[in-house]
Amino acid sequence: MSDSPGSPDLLVRMEGIDKTFPGVHALDQARFELRPGEIHALVGENGAGKSTLMKILGGVYSKDAGRIVIKGQEVTIPNPRAAQGLGISMIHQELNLMPHLTIAQNIFIGREPRAGLPFWLNERGVNEAANKLFDLMHLKLDPRMKVSDLTVAKQQMVEIAKALSFNSSVLIMDEPTAALTDTEIAELFRIVRSLRESGVGVVHISHRLEELKQISDRITVMRDGRTIDTVNTADVTLDKIISMMVGRTIYESKPELPEKPSQDVVLEARNLNRGAVLKDVSFQLKRGEILGFAGLVGAGRTEVARAIFGADPLDSGEIYINGKKASIKSPSDAVRSGIAYLSEDRKRYGLALKMDVETNVALAAFRKFLGVLGWVNTAGTKAMATKYVEALAIKTPSISQKVQNLSGGNQQKVIIGKWLTADTDILIFDEPTRGIDVGAKSEIYRLLNDLAQQGKSIIMISSELPEVLRMSHRVIVMCEGRITGELSAAEADQERIMTYATMRSQSVIANGSENPPTPAATGV
Amino acid sequence: MTTNAAPAQTSAPRTSLLRSDAAQRFMAFGALILMFIIFSLLSPYFLTGSNISGILIATAVNGILAIGVTFVIITSGIDLSVGTVMTLTTVMMGKVVTDWGMPIPIGLLAGIVTGLAAGFVNGFLITKAKLPPFIATLGMLNVARGLSLVISNVKPIYFDENPAFNQIAMGVFIDLSRFIPGLVINNAVLILFGAAILASLILSKTVLGRYTFALGSNEEAARLSGVNVHRWKIAVYMLTGFFSALAGIVMASRINSAQPSLGQGYELDAIAAAVIGGTSLSGGEGSILGTVIGAFLISTLSNGLKILSVPPEWQIVVTGLIVWLAVWLDIIRRRK
Structure with a gap:
């Protein structure tokens, strides 16, 4: 640890790291180096593999393949305790304390x-x-x-x-500043800098790009589980880093969106507030519109959806449906008002996995199929299920197939069928294509377009920028519980969205707080 | 233009008395005092030396079981097997002392080893086989009950040949009947208090106690901090098994026999005592003092109702109501 900062002796070298989780190839030949006495930023979009790579170094996950060399010695790190023994400490994204x-x-x-x-x-x-x-x-x-x-x-x-x-020689911090105020961040950086002086290597995972300029010596950019490059912070601009983060080479061109939505406002949120997670969130959703919600993990997008759906109580704020003030206190109120929420965690919240397609399609609207004495009109549910299996092209041997045996894409379609059966006009999709393979994705996209064309209104929360850009009539960008920007389909591009998504609260363009009824409007 | 919105709710530390886990203990203690006052007013017999002695000795077994189960509940686990494991330990003692004619200390040791072994199996099934604590210990409840019947040949084993055995629990070191007629403190009560002090020290002063709270508070955090979660959880279940054995010693000595069909249902009284005393079923909170107060509350209630000639079946109903009340108060307390 007496090495000078420029010493070629590496604290950590990770190379060829591979990791697959069920359904996801999280790391693909990833590499990473850390020198003593440097602050090394690790950046990338959601799902790029930053946390996974560092959790392997911290002994939380085990790698499928690759080498880890610590101070010249190849090591295996089977558990967190072993990592500590090697002088590696990790501060996890979700706080890990015993309250x-x-x-x-x-x-x-x-x-x-x-x-x-x-x-x-x-x-x-x-x-x-x-x-x-x-x-x-x-x-x-x-x-x-x-x-x-x-x-x-x-x-x-x-x-x-x-x-x-x-007394670690390696300190990994996964999004340490996400919940801190400016003074607290300054305090943290002061401590981190003093660690650097004493020869500690610090890995700093962050989504706040502008703070990396302040604090880091080098930056490694990851994308889709791969390490794109490691650069000296002094040599690059923020724009360059953003383009490295998002720069997909194969990039599908924007298909023509369904025709312009009408101007009828079907849903309006005014000044939604909830603790520190939602701050003055106001927006409008129009009939036949697909409204994209972009932002980084923890920006508050899912929280907006849950608030509108009545799943979490609001501190203040109003929701209007078709111009009328709605009182939504629970999900069942929301469903009655014609709102559906399609959770990102389909298996947990969206489906009765062990039941068949027919039952799942009818699940949200059983009332429609009730006969005398609560007897279920099975002819009705069968007809409905058959209709949607055809209309949505659900690939299933029969409507009596258990949903757990279907692929992710087809499960998603079953959920869509369920809400169509319940006649909902407003559909909130939270990460509609997560865990769905590429082929099925485009089918889901087509389906969303069809739904919008039929006059359904859709909020689509997605962490995949290409998806947001491809699908949305308008894009709302959130950061730290606020709406930081709104872009029309014509204005939206990856750089603009990332700029808004990493915008710190101080630089937020004031929106809506002085004149509540208008939603965050930026131009057009 | 820039909204320099200072974080609106810098949630100040809310340490109201109501939120602290001492609150429930305090309430339970208040309820115990209140119960004493009410029963004394309703019956002249309640506040006599011999009746107090009766309450004390009636609390011993359940109190010790409840102390043991408090540990697993703090880890946010549960142990349904404490009652029948206690019975199994009494049968083992009877087997060793009466049937095999070994000295009493060997018998006691056999009981304790049995309790520890049962706890080990519980802990092993929960950590290594990943059974939910409810299921693992429900299985143990039946296994221990069945083994008790098998080993004893479905017959009680008596300790009549060893008069000293009965003295373990029923002997009197402290005789207060000179001051208050009828008031004697049986050794069983001393064992209860000794167990309580031992358990309190373990919980607050040792590594085992610290990890008991840590496991219940955030097991993943403990694991990521390098705590060997499996090993310590097994240790906690073994500790509970140890207290079951201790309760078994008191039980066998008090009734001077091992009754193989006894023991089922004791686990529920033990869990009730812990919960009434403020141990949270969601883990991370609890105290031995609270549990002991809870155990006294239950036995005082059943004693008082007995004196007032309330049928025993109604006493069971009332215990159930008290558990509801205690847990409901706990939820109210936690909500805000």
């Missing part, structure tokens, strides 16, 4: 100082060690406080203190 324990207890979990007897805890020792750590970080925290009583930012600081307490 019922105190700050100090959290920091030293798994390696508590003992007091003489083998199993006896030295509680005072734990607190003193934590205090020493906080002094080093210039933090003011009472180590005896329960973590559940801390703000998210403070909890983040506890995570960092914990990572530092290992």
Whole structure:
């Protein structure tokens, strides 16, 4: 660790790393290098494989293939403890603290100082060690406080203190600034810089590109599970990085969108607020329109959908359907108002997997098929299921096939059939093509276009920019719970969307907050 | 133009008394006092030395079982087998001491080893075979019950040849009848308090206790911090098995026999005591003091109702109501 920052001796070298999860090839020959005394940013779109690659280094996942070399020695890292033993600490994206324990207890979990007897805890020792750590970080925290009583930012600081307490030579931070304010970020960066001085190699995964300019020495860009390139931060512009992140070479041209939607507003959200996840969200959805919602993971897109669907309570805000104020307190209110939400997690929220196609199609509208004494009109459900199997081209041997035996694309179609049976006019698709193979994707796209043409109104949340660009009449971009931009189909391109999606709250173009009824309108 | 919206809700640490887990303990203790007052007013017999002695000794077995089950509940697990495992340990003691004629300490050791082994199997099934705790321990409930009947040949085993055995629980070290007529503290009660102190120390002062809370609070976080989650979870279930064996010693000694068909249903009283005492079924929270108060609350209630000549079947109904009330209060407390 006495190496000078420019030393060619590498702390970490990962090469040829391969990892496949069921249905996803997450990493494809990925590589990564870390020098001592550098802050190395790792960037890429959602799903590019950044977190997966670092979780392999942190011992959370095991690699399928490839080599990891730490300080010149090839190693295997079977679990987090082994990673710690090699001097690798990881701060995970989702906070990993035990809310019922105190700050100090959290920091030293798994390696508590003992007091003489083998199993006896030295509680005072734990607190003193934590205090020493906080002094080093210039933090003011009472180590005896329960973590559940801390703000998210403070909890983040506890995570960092914990990572530092290992005296690691490698510190991996997965989106550490996502929940922090500017002062807290400055504080964090001060600590990270001082770590760099002492020779620690820091990996910084972030979606906030402009902060990388401030803090990082080098940047590695990943895309689709591959490492695109590693560059010196000083040598590149943000635009260059964005184009490396999104630059797909094979890029389908934009098919003609269905004709312009009408100007009737079917759904309007006004100033939706919920805690820190939704801030003054206002927008309109028009009849026959496909409205794309773009943004990075955690931007608040799913939260908007859940709020409109009545799945999460709002702190404030109003929802209008066909010009009338709607009171949506639960999903069943939403369904009654003609809103359907097609969750990204189809298997968990969208389908009764062990039941057949017929039952699933009829599930949201059984009331229509009820006869005397609650007897189900099976002729009716059969006819309906047959109709949609044909109309949506669902590939299934019969309507009595169990849904779990269908492919992802066909499962998605069954869900669409279900909501069509229930006669919903507003369909909210959350990642409609996640986990669906390329061929089936274009079928889903065609289906969405058909639905819009028939006068259904669609909100499509998607993390795949090409999909958003291809499908949407308009695109709304969110960042940190706010709408940061709105683009017409003509204006929208990947760079613009990424710019809005990484826009920090300070630079947000004020929208809607002064004149509530108008949605975020930017030009056209 | 720039909306410099300061985070509207910098959620200040909400540490109201109501949210703390001490609140439930406090409420349970208040309820216990209230119950004492009401029963004393309703019956002149309730607050007599011999009746208090009766309540104390009646709490011993359930109290010790409840202490054991508190540990697994804090890990957000459950152990339905504590009652029948207790019975199995009594049968093993009877086998060793009476049938094989071995000295009492060997018998006690056999009971404790049996309890630890049952706990190990529970923990192993939960961690390695990934059975849900409910299922793993439901299976153990039946296995232990069946083994008790098999080993004992479906007949009670008596300790009559060893008068010392009965003294373990029923002997009297502390005789207060000189001050308050009828008030004696049987050794069973001392064992209960000893177990409570031991358990409190384990929970608050040892690594095992720390990991018990950690597992219930966020098991994944503990795993990612390098805690050997499987090993410690098995240890927690073994600890529960140990307390079942301790309860078995008190039980066998008190009735001076091993009754192989006894024991089922005890697990529910034990879980009820822990929950009434503020141990959260969702894990991460709980205390031994609370559990002991909960156990006393249950036995005081059934004692008082008995004195008031309420039929025993109604006492069971009332215990159920108390559990509902306690858990409901817990949910209310947690909501805001």
